Amino acid sequence: MSKQKSKNFKKIFIISIFMVLVIGISATIEKMVESSNKYEMNSIDGISMVIKENTLTKTGMSVVIIDTTNYKNVYGGSCDYRIDRRLNNKWEEVKKIKNFPSYLQGSYVDENNKLEIDIDWSKTYGELEKGEYRLVKSTEIENKLYEFSVEFEIS
16 A cells, blocks of 8 residues: 555544544533433422322323422423333333324413313323323423423223
């Protein structure tokens, strides 16, 4: 191999290694930023959710969000949620039978720090089987996403 070809090969090799490093570092930074903008489930003081008494069925429920924080948090409506199921002591998202768009409907708690939302998941998840579940909602505070949930059992 000539000296010129050898130099070109070294340049291409060094540039290739540099590009792999840049891509790897970028992916790592992106994951760090993503995880730093999301907090652990139910980790914010002052926000909770309960099931309204006698409303739980295999296809829906009414929930009450209680928010005693000093923030004017916005909560998505009856389409903005997900359902997880506990399998082998791990939470796994229930497979949707149909995706529906999330509408940009936002609601706030009332003067009593409560917001009631009726949720019908029959078209999105169908009728839930016997098991342990949780309904997960979220809100954003100072550019950080906070998820909170309420657990329930279908028997």
